[in-house]
Amino acid sequence: xxxxxxxxxxxxxxxxxxxxxxxxxxxxxxxxxxxxxxxxxxxxxxxxxxxxxxxxxxxxxxxxxxxxxxxxxxxxxxxxxxxxxxxxxxxxxxxxxxxxxxxxxxxxxxxxxxxxxxxxxxxxxxxxxxxxxxxxxxxxxxxxxxxxxxxxxxxxxxxxxxxxxxxxxxxxxxxxxxxxxxxxxxxxxxxxxxxxxxxxxxxxxxxxxxxxxxxxx
Numbered sequence: 001x002x003x004x005x006x007x008x009x010x011x012x013x014x015x016x017x018x019x020x021x022x023x024x025x026x027x028x029x030x031x032x033x034x035x036x037x038x039x040x041x042x043x044x045x046x047x048x049x050x051x052x053x054x055x056x057x058x059x060x061x062x063x064x065x066x067x068x069x070x071x072x073x074x075x076x077x078x079x080x081x082x083x084x085x086x087x088x089x090x091x092x093x094x095x096x097x098x099x100x101x102x103x104x105x106x107x108x109x110x111x112x113x114x115x116x117x118x119x120x121x122x123x124x125x126x127x128x129x130x131x132x133x134x135x136x137x138x139x140x141x142x143x144x145x146x147x148x149x150x151x152x153x154x155x156x157x158x159x160x161x162x163x164x165x166x167x168x169x170x171x172x173x174x175x176x177x178x179x180x181x182x183x184x185x186x187x188x189x190x191x192x193x194x195x196x197x198x199x200x201x202x203x204x205x206x207x208x209x210x211x212x213x214x215x216x217x
Contacts, residue, residue, distance in 0.1 A: 011086050020205065021086075024093035031100035038104035043134030046113040054174060054181040060117045061175040067121055070141050070169040071131065077148070091205035092151060095198040099147050100140075102194055107135040118177040139179045142170040143187035150195045151209075 011017045078096060082089050114133055121131055149162035170187070173179040199206055 008086055017087075017090075017208075020090040020208075021093075024090045024097070024205075027097040028093050028100075031097040031104070035100050035104045038108045039132035039135040042107045042111055042136075043132040045111040046134045047111050049113040049116050050180070052115060052180050052182075055115050055117075055177050058175070060119060060177045062119065063172050063176045064119050064121045066169075066172045067119075067141070067176060067178060070165075070172060073165070074141075074144050081148075081152075087211070088209045091198070091202050091209040094202050094205060095147065095151060095195065096144070098198055098201070099144060099191065099194050102190070103135075103138060103140055103143070106137050106190075110137060112136055112180070115177045115180065121176075121178065136179055137183050138187040138190050139170065139173055139183040140187075141173050141179075142166055142184050143191040145169065146188055146191045147195060150192070 078092070081092060085092075111134065114136065121133075143166075145162040145165040149159050149166065152158035152162065166188075170184045174181060174184060
């Protein structure tokens with residue numbers, strides 16, 4: 001607890017850190033706005049569905065509640081990580097923002113319709129701004145926890161938690177026929193690339209991320 005409180009005193013008293021955190025939150029907000037319009041556009045522009053080696057050979061399962069849970073889990077866990085490790089906020093949020101922006105670009109390029117037997121997920125409230133139906137490539141439920149695993153790779157618990165979550169939610173979207181198998185498989189390769197781009201773009205933020213709560217920004 002003392003380490004936690006000391007980290008707040010150390011970082012939130014520094015103007016440079018406040019500026020870096022502010023820009024990371026601003027970038028995150030911008031990425032979410034872009035994601036919303038990209039999701040709406042992709043859903044309105046859907047064309048036809050295609051066959052899929054996995055989905056065409058397994059029945060659909062009623063796991064939409066797990067899909068919704070996955071969305072909340074990711075939102076809440078990122079918020080918790082920001083609160084628990086405030087010195088990690090700039091790199092964490094900028095990497096997540098880059099992930100969201102990259103995925104937003106991808107979903108606007110190709111407009112496949114959902115698989116014919118896909119479960120209909122109609123979330124209400126907050127999640128209605130993030131779940132659309134036509135935003136298929138690539139799977140955010142698979143890619144985002146994998147990104148978190150890469151970011152927190154040195155933390156054994158978090159690495160295992162997010163790797164498990166990535167595989168688990170990847171299976172969920174396939175069982176519900178909410179994503180094509182290529183959406184899930186490609187998420188790992190694209191997310192790995194996004195992480196390494198973040199390392200190149202946000203070198204100062206990564207340095208602070210790794211230094212711990214005693215580092216001066």
